[in-house]
Amino acid sequence: MSTPSTSLTATIVEPTIFELSSPGRLGVTMPASDVPTVDLPPRDLLRSELPLPELAEVDVVRHYTRLSKFNYSVDDGFYPLGSCTMKYNPKINEDTCRLPGFLYTHPLQPIETVQGNLVLMFELQEWLKEISGFAGVTLQPAAGAHGEFTGVLMMAAYHKSRGDSKRTRMLIPDAAHGTNPASAGMLGMSVVTIPSDERGNVDLKALEAACDDTVVGMMLTNPNTLGMFDEHIEKVVKLVKDCGGLMYGDGANLNALLGIVRPGDLGFDVMHFNLHKTFSVPHGGGGPGSGPVGVSKRLLDFLPSPLVGIVEEADGDMAPLYGFITPEQSIGRMKAFHGHFGGGLVRAYTYIAMHGPDGLKDIAQYAVLNANYLQAKLRGTYTIPYDRICMHEFVAEGQFAGSDVRALDIAKRLMDYKFHPPTNYFPLIVHEALMIEPTETENKDTLDRFADALIKIAEEARTQPELLHTAPHTTPFGRMDEVKAARELVLCCWLPEGYDSEK
């Protein structure tokens, strides 16, 4: 195998686990076999070599500990990544999800032996229904995008069940997350983009013109990615429903709505929850997430299988027996087994249990307060293209008249001030977008320091633009050559050349 060219010329800050390997080194040793030895399968069924690393435990611990220090995380500091809801992840969740009773239960155990798990799932279904105003919830989807796909499959199945085969167009606002059109695209639907009006609402005229009997439905994020709650939400829902379409809610921004309004009450038919945003499941450096989906009454029968239900009612002193049930016209199974139980559902359950109705409302209120406070502090220094009371996030323009500093430069410079940058270049409808979502778990001092940093950076953009173009300066790594990565496509590393594992 060839050795990637980069390794020969670049400085290696931390070797790969393969480069750290040394022949004969052992990490954890397994016990000797306690059964009589039998022959291995015939030689032609065996592999000839296994080019994997060999390390001692301490090597592994130091390697991954060093790597961890190259990361910025919520535990390190403020992480105002818009639409990602990077709130603090309570430590108690890390303990509850690792309780042996949860950790060591097999997904195919008889239901009588896992009533604890099933009660937790049943109650979480009920709680999510109550929080969102829906008639049913599936906990199966593995992530938000997976939940979207589940929702779109149900919408298609609903129309199909009515013999309504003309419906092939999905209406999606221009402010939508990229996952929305991608989810519709997975079912071969054509996507109709609906523009936003000057106040950041769905453009009602454009929507009305697009509504006809070929519409599957509309996928709407509300509040949208501009952080705006649609001021005509009831009209939007009515237009879509009047033409026979279904309303999909992208629950990525649900943090703004807990105890404020229930999407089901507004007339939405289906919505995915991001337990890893709203309900404090950690993001894990890119998953695992958890994306339950709630539906209105008319989509109940189409939910994926299985759901958790009561399979034997309570009788006298006997508690009810919880088990799995399959909805009548189910779209089928979205993944193996029952969803992200341990890492997703147990943490979210713990979090909701610790908040109750008032605590959930506090979350939304303070998330919205923090966003508006930051918006107020930055107004005047940064252009806020949709300037009204925002919900949990807002979008500023990362550019200044007469300056060649761009949003990317501002984002990179923020790292020098020890902040994670906001989402940039999204939503696409704002030039040089900086999308800022502080969440409710930040205090006023942090928000003040962040606003000060952004105001200072605006000044630097005028006085020392080069400082921004070349930022970050104080991080362990500088800007990456992304073109090189895509062109050379080195996606794998190897044991060093000449490595002799038999030694």
Next chain:
Amino acid sequence: MTYIPISPNERDAMLKEVGVKSLDDLFDAVPKKHRFPELDLPRALTEMEAAALLGEMATTNENVHDHLVSFLGAGAYHHYIPSVVDHMLRRGEFYTAYTPYQPEISQGTLQAIFEYQSLMTHLTGMEVSNASHYDGATAAAEAVNLAYAQFRGKRRKIVLSPSLHPQYREVIRTYTQGLDLEKAGDGELADLEAGPEALTSLVDSNTMLVIIQYPDFFGRIYDYTKLIEDAHAKGSLVCIVANPTALVMLKTPAEMGADIVVGEAQPLGIPLWFGGPYLGFFTTKKSYVHKMAGRLIGETVDNRGQRSYVLTLTAREQHIKRERATSNICSNQGLLALASAVYMSTLGKTGLQQVANLCYQKAHYAASELSKIDGFGLCFTDPFFHEFALCCPRPASEVNEYLLEHGILGGYDLGQDYPSLANHLLVAVTEMNSKQEIDTLVEVLKEME
């Protein structure tokens, strides 16, 4: 106010800065009649109460650590996880970070997942691995999407082995509802004893993908080289769904000529956790990389000349390509990819070989002892790895009920998915099962009436 660090005074100062009088005033855009619903939820618990409640729920379960001796596998396996794995996962720098969009401050996640990709590439023998999928079943479904894209929808048939995990076949059917595909191979009349070549006759010029499992759902090991050659001769791609523990010992799918190798990496350091979250792996040939779903991490240099890593080929992805994206995947299983990388690194080549060998040896001891019992026998004669179909004198469901009374999780009741195998248990044995446990299983079954 559990995790909200804002005092009433600070709140009031902030409201003033915003220019509203109260928190409720921030929500004027919300339709009044639906504003501020009273949620019917239990009152908030303190941390101490929540810990007690969750502890109680967890102890209601009977688990395979404290209560039950388990011979249950069928896609989720009870393996030993070295302590170091969870210690690394519990580092807040890893688990409280987001998807590494800002590479300058995400090199920890990026390098760890690059290493995961490398480990999976070498384990399967393939050329590239992506950064993970939700689980093995969805990874298999994404293989169908890759093949569909590869043939631009001009081939519309997939051949599914009847010995591919039933839930994987279900998920593939769910995923492909919108694609109008012909599916062949796993009908109710499929011959479960016919070797892999039986699928060959189903592969035609309309076939885009053949999906087989290795070892198959019944634990059997086949050399798929011939089937793959024949499928390639018809122009079809072939995907192998593989068990990573078995791959440590067995001929690699790459050596057999597979185009795509996917599977469930839960056996590599991820707890049973009642079915999730797990870790789907996806490996293929470099020529298919642009059609592959999921995140991908590539090596590069930074502007200081340091070797570093970035998310690459992002132009395939939903946030750029929207409805023309290769998939809608956003979050995947980053932290669990890290878990499996730490697991594989800690066990290393030798430890992994020890685990695979222990699984193989113990499963064969169990199979040999169980088949000596009157009325019991092995269903198939083919070589197997750590799982086998056991023919019982009574319906498997009854055998399982009986075993559970003795504190044993017997195995997977194959009659649930294969009516002809109503009397068959799928028994899994790993390094966690001692000889004594196996002997107990045998003794208990001997006494079954």
